[in-house]
Amino acid sequence: MNELDESYWHYFLMLESDFNATIRFVDLAEKNDSTFSIELSRQIICSCTEFETVAKKLCGLIAPTKPAGNISQYKEIILSKYPDLPRVPVYIDRYKRIIFPFSAWGANGERLEWWDAYQHVKHHRHQNFEEANVKNTLSALSALLILELYLYGTVYPTCDKRKIGTMLLRAPGMSEVLYCQPDEDLPGLLMKRP
Structure with a gap:
């Protein structure tokens, strides 16, 4: 069996923490989606670089003999195992938002807008700086959160290694971020259950 350390998950949590700190200054309302900054430039580059690392690891588990060196190859390999990926949502409960970061890979198999933005910012920041935006x-x-969950779920198919504890984002199979699990109470405080 393949073993997987927690470094991928801890790195995701660090990136999420950075983004969460940013939204203290730029609210996550949709009208701010086009807001861009040097900090968001750093964050999209770090998030997508880690996405590549996790995608390669996941592809190696799914199809060890197939090449996985670019986004087209990641797409082909990952969708061969997880064809419903384009329909997987990420919830931002606090802001009542839902993101489908892989929806473009659905029926039409289009390019991922955020991935193209990353490439543009990485290679031609001086021309495409505005693509380093909130959206x-x-x-x-x-997208990184979803791939992390698929990576850990592939290596550890039982629930004993299920990822929880995010500050902002939630995907299917994760509990809501700001709420207690229904079977736990603070010591000395008995909550009424519905």
């Missing part, structure tokens, strides 16, 4: 950074971080 693209949030989508990249959301």
